[in-house]
Amino acid sequence: MQNQEEVNGKELETCGHVTTETDALPSWLNISGRRKTGVPDVTDETSDEILAPNPGCEKDAEEYNMRHSRRGIAIIFNHKKFSMMASRSGTDKDCVNLSVQLQNLGFEVRSYDDLTFGELSQVLSTTSKEDHSNADCLMVVVMSHGDPGYLHSRDRRYQTEELWLRFVGNKCPTLAGKPKLFFIQACRGTKVDSGVRVEVDSGKSLDETDGYTVSYTIPQHADLLIAYSTMEGHYSWRNPRQGSWFIQALCEELELNGQTRDILTLLTFVCRRVAIDYQSFVPGDYEMDLKKQIPSITSMLTRLLYFHPKRATPVA
Numbered sequence: 001m002q003n004q005e006e007v008n009g010k011e012l013e014t015c016g017h018v019t020t021e022t023d024a025l026p027s028w029l030n031i032s033g034r035r036k037t038g039v040p041d042v043t044d045e046t047s048d049e050i051l052a053p054n055p056g057c058e059k060d061a062e063e064y065n066m067r068h069s070r071r072g073i074a075i076i077f078n079h080k081k082f083s084m085m086a087s088r089s090g091t092d093k094d095c096v097n098l099s100v101q102l103q104n105l106g107f108e109v110r111s112y113d114d115l116t117f118g119e120l121s122q123v124l125s126t127t128s129k130e131d132h133s134n135a136d137c138l139m140v141v142v143m144s145h146g147d148p149g150y151l152h153s154r155d156r157r158y159q160t161e162e163l164w165l166r167f168v169g170n171k172c173p174t175l176a177g178k179p180k181l182f183f184i185q186a187c188r189g190t191k192v193d194s195g196v197r198v199e200v201d202s203g204k205s206l207d208e209t210d211g212y213t214v215s216y217t218i219p220q221h222a223d224l225l226i227a228y229s230t231m232e233g234h235y236s237w238r239n240p241r242q243g244s245w246f247i248q249a250l251c252e253e254l255e256l257n258g259q260t261r262d263i264l265t266l267l268t269f270v271c272r273r274v275a276i277d278y279q280s281f282v283p284g285d286y287e288m289d290l291k292k293q294i295p296s297i298t299s300m301l302t303r304l305l306y307f308h309p310k311r312a313t314p315v316a
Contacts, residue, residue, distance in 0.1 A: 019240075019280075019281050019282045019283065020237045020238065020239050020245075020280040020281050020282065021088075021089070021090075021237065021238045021239070021240060022187050022235040022236060022237055022238070022288075023088065023143075023144065023145050023146060023185065023186045023187040023229075023235075023236045023237075023238055023244070024145065024146070024147065024187035024189075024190060024235055024236075055176065055177030055178050056068065057177075057303070061303060062303060062304055063303050063304045063305070063306060064136070064137070064178065064179055064301075064303045064304070064305050064306075065136070066136045066137070066305070066306060066307065066308060067136075067310075068134050068135055068136045069134045070106075070108065070134050070135045070136065071105060071106035071107050071108070071135065071136050071137070071307070071310065072107060072108070072132065072135035072136050072137045072138050072139065072178075073107070073108050073110060073127060073130075073132075073135065073138055073139070074102045074107035074108065074109045074110070074138075074139040074140075074141065075110050075111075075112070075123065075124075075127060075139070075140045075141065076095055076098065076099065076109065076110070076111040076112065076141045076143070077112055077115060077120060077123075077140075077141065077142045077143065077144065077153075078091055078092065078094070078095040078111060078112065078113050078114070078143050079091065079113075079114055079115075079142075079143060079144035079145070079152065079153065079154065080092060080113065080114060081114050081154065082114075082145065082152060082154055082155075083154055083155050085145055085152065088143070088144070088145065088238065089238075089240035089241075090238050090239055090240045090241060090242060090243045090244065091143050091238070091243065091244070093241075093242065093243040094143055094185070094243035094244055094247040094248070094251075095111060095113075095143065097243065097247070097248075097251045098141065098247055098250065098251055099111055100251075101250075101251050101254040101255055101258065102139070102254070104254075104255075104258070105254065105258050105259065105307045106307070106309075106310050107139060110123075114154045115153055115154060116153055116154050116155045116156075117153040117154075117155060117156050117158050119153075120153050120158075121158075121162070124140075124162075124163065124166050125166060127166075128166035128167055128171060128172045129172075130174075131174050132172070132174040132175045132178070133174045135174075135175075135178070136178065136179075137175075137178050137179040137180065137181065137305075138167060138175055138178070138179075138180045138181065139180075139181040139182075139183070140163055140164070140180075140181070140182050140183070141182075141183040141184075141185075142163065142182075142183070142184050142185065142186065143185040143186070143244065143247065144185070144186050145186060145187065146160075146184070146186030146187045146188060146236075147187060147188070147189065148188055148189050148232065148233060149188075151163075151184070151186055152186075160184065163182055163184075164180065164182055164224055164226070167180050168220045168221050168224075169219070169220040169221075169222065169223075170220045176223075177222075177223060178223060179223050179225065179263075179301060179305050180223060180224050180225070181224075181225045181227070181263070182224070182225065182226045182227065183227045183250065184226070184227065184228050184229060185229045185236060185238075185244045185246050185247050186228075186229065186236055187230065187234070187235050187236045188228060188230055188231065188232050188233055188234055188236065189232065189233035189234050189235070190233075190234075190235065191233045191234045191235065192234065192235055192280075192287065192288065192291045193231075193234060193291055193292045193293060193294065194290070194291060194292065195279075195290075195291070195292035219300075221300055222300055222302055223300060223301060223302055224298075224299075224300040224301075225263065225297070225298070225299045225300065225301050225305075226297075226298040226299075227267055227270075227295060227296075227297050227298075228295060228296040228297070228298070229244060229245070229246035229247075229274075229293070229295055230246070230293050230294070230295060230296065231294055231295075231296045232296065234293070235291070235293070236293065237278065237280050237291070237293050245274050245278040245293055246270070246274055246293075246295055249270045249273035249274045249277070249278075250270050252273065253266050253267075253269050253270050253273065254266070257269065258307055259306075259307055259308060259309055260306075260308075261306075262304045262305055262306050263301070263305040263306075263307075264297070264299060264301070264304075264305075267295070267297050270295060271294060271295050271297070274293055274294060274295055275292065275293070275294045278292070278293065279291065279292060280292075
């Protein structure tokens, strides 16, 4: 007899396969009456120009300078257990696999499990106040439940934009002009994608240069990249044993192409993997079975971004 339950974060075993899950919150939480949280005061945008440290590339350089002494910090917020929602089986596998790939690219990985909103906010605040002058970039990854415009910590939900507002140019000057990357594995709604069948016929290197010191103004939100696991309004799927589709595909591409392809090309390959290689498996629930997913990438990057290997420091 098949074991059939709601697809709200619970694991289903059927016919020897593990059913896929979504990172949506149970619908009753949407109408719980809990106070809608606002954005912290860090959202205040000023028109004052801030002279940030030189990011190390000329004004018209085609590539970001990735030759600082450090690659930079990669924060992973891994949420498995929640106060009022189902656990996210498989997320620990995502966290381990992604940590390995980011370390291989030279990142200083800082992983946090099941933080409350206060704890998560403190990590972001503390990191934004660090000196990133000798770092190439910053990365923040969140793996959690979500709904439109919101992510969930262990104890409450918060607006997605709170992840990056502390790191925009006027809030974190030592990251101004440098890439700030945000990867979000979470549902963004309750729509599903049934897909469409497609039939097919069977039948230059860019030089990085360190610029001399110049002063120019950039928008406060320049140099951000936000990669969502799914389109706005849609479910995001996760296998309780293998991990989420998006993070699995991201890890595969980082391993294969992380040091040779620019980030937007790499993420295009991630989108292709998720779109073509994955399909939900929820037997007995025709509304959730055999569904598809496509990531959504929002880029405010102003240059090409490569994670070329760093040269080893010569031993004296």
